[in-house]
Amino acid sequence: MNPTTDLERLISRYLDREDSPTERRALEALLRRDPQARELLTQTAAIDRAVARALCQAMGRPCRQTARALPWTRVGQFGLLAAAACVALALWVGLPRQAVSPGPTPSAQAGWTSWFSPQPSPTGDLLRRIDPSHERPRQRWQTTDRDWIIVPGQRPGEYFLIELDRVRTCAVVIEDEF
Amino acid sequence: MNRSVEPSNTGDVTTAAVDGQALCRLLERVQRGDRLAADHLVREHDSWLRSVVLGTTGRPDLVDDVVQQVWTQAWERLETLQDAGRLRQWLYKIARHAAIDASVAARRRELRTGRLACPAELPGSERRASPVARTVDQEQQEILMQAVQALPAIYREPFVLRHLENWTYAQIAEVLDLPLETVETRLVRARRLLREMLSGKVES
Numbered sequence: 001m002n003p004t005t006d007l008e009r010l011i012s013r014y015l016d017r018e019d020s021p022t023e024r025r026a027l028e029a030l031l032r033r034d035p036q037a038r039e040l041l042t043q044t045a046a047i048d049r050a051v052a053r054a055l056c057q058a059m060g061r062p063c064r065q066t067a068r069a070l071p072w073t074r075v076g077q078f079g080l081l082a083a084a085a086c087v088a089l090a091l092w093v094g095l096p097r098q099a100v101s102p103g104p105t106p107s108a109q110a111g112w113t114s115w116f117s118p119q120p121s122p123t124g125d126l127l128r129r130i131d132p133s134h135e136r137p138r139q140r141w142q143t144t145d146r147d148w149i150i151v152p153g154q155r156p157g158e159y160f161l162i163e164l165d166r167v168r169t170c171a172v173v174i175e176d177e178f
Numbered sequence: 179m180n181r182s183v184e185p186s187n188t189g190d191v192t193t194a195a196v197d198g199q200a201l202c203r204l205l206e207r208v209q210r211g212d213r214l215a216a217d218h219l220v221r222e223h224d225s226w227l228r229s230v231v232l233g234t235t236g237r238p239d240l241v242d243d244v245v246q247q248v249w250t251q252a253w254e255r256l257e258t259l260q261d262a263g264r265l266r267q268w269l270y271k272i273a274r275h276a277a278i279d280a281s282v283a284a285r286r287r288e289l290r291t292g293r294l295a296c297p298a299e300l301p302g303s304e305r306r307a308s309p310v311a312r313t314v315d316q317e318q319q320e321i322l323m324q325a326v327q328a329l330p331a332i333y334r335e336p337f338v339l340r341h342l343e344n345w346t347y348a349q350i351a352e353v354l355d356l357p358l359e360t361v362e363t364r365l366v367r368a369r370r371l372l373r374e375m376l377s378g379k380v381e382s
Contacts, residue, residue, distance in 0.1 A: 009366050046380050047369070
């Protein structure tokens with residue numbers, strides 16, 4: 001039998017929800033290894049949806065979309081949910097540790113109002129954490145594009161670099177063996 | 179088994195599943211001139227008959243007139259219906275013949291007079307859309323409907339019933355009096371032809 005016809009039949013049955021679990025698995029396996037099969041399903045599903053909408057419109061009927069979601073869309077939805085769950089878990093686990101760390105100042109914590117808003121940068125706090133016993137005079141290193149403020153770190157050989165460009169102060173790097 | 183013949187929108191349309199005796203009683207009431215029973219019958223079957231007419235002719239502009247004729251003929255010939263369980267197949271045949279006749283007549287008429295442009299009906303939300311969006315929608319609608327019209331009727335019929343009525347292959351096969359495999363093959367071919375015609379015209 002013609003393999004294209006077989007694939008078309010599988011796709012047609014899938015879109016019409018007439019496929020058996022075995023056929024569903026066969027189609028999904030085929031979609032995983034064959035990009036052309038994926039393309040054919042995407043194209044057929046898009047045309048199906050568009051034509052169904054046009055038919056409803058022509059008959060003046062409300063269009064109830066009965067099209068089946070593509071298999072990888074559902075996988076994508078589960079993937080997104082899993083990613084969101086991971087981020088939530090990471091925040092949950094990571095946050096108390098920061099709360100007990102000596103670094104963050106009350107102001108930094110106070111500004112952080114939501115679990116989902118970005119965590120404020122602890123730059124200022126790290127500067128304060130530097131042990132004054134190791135503090136050395138700051139050096140300013142000017143190049144044509146940007147300035148660098150070099151602050152010696154907590155341990156000997158550790159330096160805190162602040163990159164300055166014309167509009168913002170952004171990158172903060174800790175360099176050993178500077 | 180004692181199912182009622184209440185109109186249903188759930189797609190549960192297999193006539194075999196409907197109690198034959200209840201349907202017989204309903205048809206007897208219709209024959210006696212019971213308007214409520216007639217209304218009941220029309221409500222249950224009008225929607226899919228419209229889809230059959232669209233599937234046969236490919237022309238939305240003929241649907242209203244043809245379906246009206248179908249119901250008139252159905253009332254006139256109701257005594258000829260031998261088996262109430264085959265009401266759908268019986269209505270389908272009347273609708274199909276009426277649709278073919280109307281399609282041929284319309285084509286003859288249009289050869290003489292030319293076809294009037296029939297703008298596609300737009301739902302309320304699109305009436306409020308911008309003129310540019312409406313033009314794009316109308317163009318897209320025309321392209322899609324032309325592709326549907328270009329399908330051979332034997333492929334278009336199951337395709338329209340599947341997409342407008344959301345019928346299963348078994349339901350389509352029952353009403354069109356075709357083997358299940360034939361319905362499936364026709365749907366596959368309809369999709370293939372549409373893909374060939376609309377490739378590059380519909381966004382994936």
